[in-house]
Amino acid sequence: MKKLVQGLLDFQRHGLPAYRATFARLAHGQSPDCLFIACSDSRVVPNLFVSTDPGDLFVMRNVGNMVPPSDATGLSLSDRSEAAALEFSLLNLPVKDIVVCGHSGCGAMKAILSGYNDQKTPNLSSWLDVGRPALAAFERGGKLGEGLPPYDRLSQYSVLQQLAHLRTYPLVRERLAAGTLRLHGWWFDIGHARVHAYRPDLERFAPIDELEGERMLAELESSSSETSSSAA
Template sequence: MKKLIQGLLDFQRHGLPAYRSTFARLAQGQSPDCLFIGCSDSRVVPNLVVSTHPGDLFVTRNVGNMVAPSDAAGQSLGDRSEAAAVEYALLHLPVVDVVVCGHSGCGAMKAVLAGYNDQRTPNLGSWLELGRPALAALERGGGKLGEGLPPADRLSQLNVLQQLEHLRTYPLVRERLEARTLRLHGWWFDIARAQVHVYRPDLERFTPIDELEGERMLAELRDSDGESMSTSAA
């Protein structure tokens, strides 16, 4: 807590002047175009990693960057906090991209891998069940995903893809995907290297977002934006 208070005072003295106009503008409302679903892990700081400012990202974080799937009516089959964030982002904010970001050394994935069963933490145990399908995929071999990585990191990458599948169970998400007004992205953060990887379906693996990959992604997004506008105009 001491560090938080000292940091707050430092921001008020040195950081706030540069952001004063930004917060005055944001007081009138927010218009982020990306929903970022990340892990609660203290080592994963979305705004730092992607160099964004207040108002740029709509963020929800939880243990293991997970989202419970929905039933046919769109009702979450688990905790509703993440589902509520998805609904709010897609219906009340100009969000066109959703990122699910896992990371190396994830404690949640290590717990799932170890068969976590601590009677003192029934809520955590229940929540971690959302990672079981990814564990089943790992036990089946896991394909090319995370080859050469420790089992928990391979599971973390598989878990990102599983949570994207959970998102696709929501009618609202499917509708937006079919209308080509929404894009889903799987990211994975290598903490030791401070390197973000993106899932490439064509390669069936995560690849580092370096300069070359970043330019490829930007070009793909430009094409997607143009296609979406053409579809909307039609």
């Protein structure tokens, strides 16, 4: 807590002047165009590694960066906080992209691998059930994440599983069909401070280096142009 108070004072003394106009503008509302779903892990700091300012991202964080699936009506089959954030971001904000970002060394993935089910933590044990379909996919075998420790491979499988869960929501499916929403799977390698993006064409997560970043930007530009043409 001491570090938090010292950091707050440092921000007020040195950081606030540069952001004063930004916060004055944001006091009237927010308009982020991306919902970023990340893990609660203290080592994963989305605004840091994507260099965003206040107001740029609508961030949802939980243990294991997971999203429970919905039933046919769009009602979450588990904890509803994630579904509420999803609905709010799509219906009240100009969100056009959703990123699910897993990471290396994830404690939730390690717990799922170990079969964690502790009666002392009934909420955590129940929550981890959301990640078990990813474990089933991992155990069926595949090449995703080859060479990585099992828990990191599971983390990558889980990112894809959470994207599948997102697609169970009618609101998401409608926007995907209309071309007004894009889903992205990312994975953060903490040790190398490098983000990887899932490439469906390669069936793997590729590091976002300069070349890959330029490819992604060109793809996004093309997608935006096609959507604008369709709307016209």
